[in-house]
Every structure is written in C-alpha cells, then in structure tokens.
Amino acid sequence: MFVRIVKMRFQDDKIAVFLEKFDTIKEKIRAFEGNQFLELYQDKNDPRIFFTYSYWNSEEDLEKYRHSELFKEVWAFTKAFFSDKPEAWSVDKLVSIH
Numbered sequence: 045m046f047v048r049i050v051k052m053r054f055q056d057d058k059i060a061v062f063l064e065k066f067d068t069i070k071e072k073i074r075a076f077e078g079n080q081f082l083e084l085y086q087d088k089n090d091p092r093i094f095f096t097y098s099y100w101n102s103e104e105d106l107e108k109y110r111h112s113e114l115f116k117e118v119w120a121f122t123k124a125f126f127s128d129k130p131e132a133w134s135v136d137k138l139v140s141i142h
Contacts (some may be wrong), residue, residue, distance in 0.1 A: 045080065045099055045100065045101055045102075045137065046099070046100055046102075046103065046106075046134055046135060046136050046137065047097060047098070047099055047100075047134070047135050047137050048096075048097070048098045048106055048132065048133070048134050049096070049132065049133045049134075049135065050096045050130060050131070050132045050133075051094075051095050051130060051131040051132070052094050052095075052096075052130045053090075053093050053127050053128040053130075054091070054092050054093075054094065054125050054126060054127060055092070055125055056092060056127075058125035059091065059092065059117060061125065062094070062122060062125055065118075065121055065122070066084060069114070069117075070082060070084070070113065071088075071100070071119055072114055073109075073114070073118070076112070076114065077104075077105060077107050077108065078100050078101040078102060078104075078106075078108065079098060079099070079100060079105070079109070080099040080100065080101065081097070081098060081099035082097070082098045083096070083097045083098075084096055085097070098108060099137075106134070109141045115131075
C-alpha cells in the first residue's frame with residue numbers, strides 16, 4: 045500500500061464549486077478498485093489550499109484510476125479552477141499509530 049498526496053490551490057470564487065463537485069464524486073473515487081481510503085483537507089491559514097490523501101493497494105491501481113473515465117472527468121472539471129499548478133507525491137507509509 046502507498047499514499048498519494050495531492051496539493052491544489054483554487055481561485056477564491058471556485059472553492060464552493062470544487063467542494064460541491066467533490067461531494068458528488070468522493071464515493072466513486074473511494075469505491076474505485078484498489079482505493080482503500082480517501083480524505084480531503086483544507087489549509088487553516090490559506091482556505092484556497094486543499095490536499096487529498098488517498099491510499100492505494102498498488103501503483104498499478106492508482107494508474108488504472110488515473111487512466112479511467114472517472115479521473116478524466118474529475119480532473120478536467122477541477123483543473124479549470126486552479127490558481128497554481130497542483131503538486132503530487134506518492135509516498136510509502138512507514139508508520140501509523142492510531
């Protein structure tokens with residue numbers, strides 16, 4: 045399993061539209077084969093900045109998602125609202141304490 049972290053900064057007037065769209069597709073992303081977990085965070089100091097954290101069984105599962113019609117729809121919609129280039133990281137989880 046590994047974690048995908050994506051940082052996105054939105055135009056001020058597009059935040060509500062993004063949140064509305066995310067609410068309608070979050071369950072579809074979470075249900076995608078190989079996805080174990082999905083969270084959305086908003087920065088406390090800059091409300092335009094959001095992060096998604098998603099856990100994937102394998103890099104192949106993430107790649108299947110990234111080439112899916114669902115991702116193409118989500119990304120085409122979302123990227124129109126960015127105020128900066130998004131950043132993404134794929135990381136291995138080493139420790140998790142609950």
